[in-house]
Every structure is written in C-alpha cells, then in structure tokens.
Amino acid sequence: MIAFVRGPVAAIGVDSAVIEVGGVGLQIQCDPGTLAGLRPGQEARIATSMIVREDSLTLYGFADDDAKSLFELLLTATGVGPKLAQAALAVLEPDQLRHAVATEDLAVLVKVPGIGKKGAQRIVLELKDKIGLPTRAVTGRPLQAQEAWRAQVHAGLVGLGWSPRDAEDAVTAVSPLAADSPNPSVPDLLRAALRALSKA
Secondary structure, rough: OEEEEEEEEEOOOOOEEOOOOEEEEEEEEEEHHHOOOOOOOOEEEEEEEEEEEOEEEEEEEEEOOOHHHHHHOOOOOOOHHHHHHHHHHHHHOOOHHHHHHHHHHHHHHHHHHHHOOOHHHHHHHHHHHOOOOOOOOOOEEEEEEEEHOOOOOOOHHHHOOOOHHHHHHHHHHHHHHHOOOOOOOOHHHHHHHHHHHHHH
C-alpha cells in the first residue's frame, strides 16, 4: 500500500497529476480541488489510496488524509467504486459528506453525479454508523458541475504549461459556452480554452 507520495509535480492533467518520486513519475488520479492546489515544479505531498484490479494498479490522490479515509470508507458501501467515491469528494467537502450521511440528507447526496436516490439511501444505511460526525461546522455549499469544470479546465491548462493567470483568463473566455449546460464537457471546454489562448 502506498499511503502518500511526496515530490515535485512533473505534470498536471484534466483529472490526474504526475509526481516525481525517486526518478519515477507516478500518475495519480485526483479530484479538481486537489489538482487546483498543485503547481508544476513545486513539491507536493498527496495522500494516496491504491486500487488493485486484475488489469491495472491505480493511485487515487487526495489533498489530505481525511479525504483519503472517507474515500476508502465510501468504497465499502455496496455499489460504490473508486470513480464514484472520488466524484463524491469532488462535489462535497469531507464534513459536508459526513453531515449529509449523519442527517440522512439524501438531497445533498444525489447532487453527486452517479448517485441516485436508491444509491444515496444505501450509502446512508451502510455508512451512517461508521462515518462519524463533522469535525467542524459545515459551511459553504456543494461544488456544482458549473463550478467543477472551471477547476478542471484551469488545472489542465496549468498542467500544459500556461501560467495560472493565463489559465484563469481562458476559463473566463469559455464560460459562456458552459453557461447553458448542466454538465459541461471538460474536454470540449479545455480545447476551446486552448484555442482562445492561441488566438491571444
């Protein structure tokens, strides 16, 4: 088990980052919030959970050990795989997730893409006694798809070598394209942002 990795950030993609550890580049699947905190060339510590399948070894990365622990707990729920668990932590902060499960707030849980009402009920049933209470007052609101794409596109541009400021300008430029869609396509918006940067 690889509990965490530490090293310089070699690259940042739309949904993953490459961290150099001992001369080896480890690709780590990360949510937009984790990616947004990384900068190419700067050292980073990412808490990780390794998922072993017959045909793959995949590292999932998190900004802290708390998010990692919740990810691994979510995997114990029936029907929840790594992608869905990571999506939950991309949309909800750890304490928002704890609060939603503890209070049986299905309306919050179904905001996660891939979790329907029955799935939310199953998660509450199976995890309510395990997940614990929020460690602090729950503030803010879930990260909606309209906000999530911005972090993903920004991280993707920075990973391709653009400065954070140029990336932010490009994200602003393509915002109208995403405004009418409840689930904006990140790859399409990333390509549009690259076109905007090339024209600039």
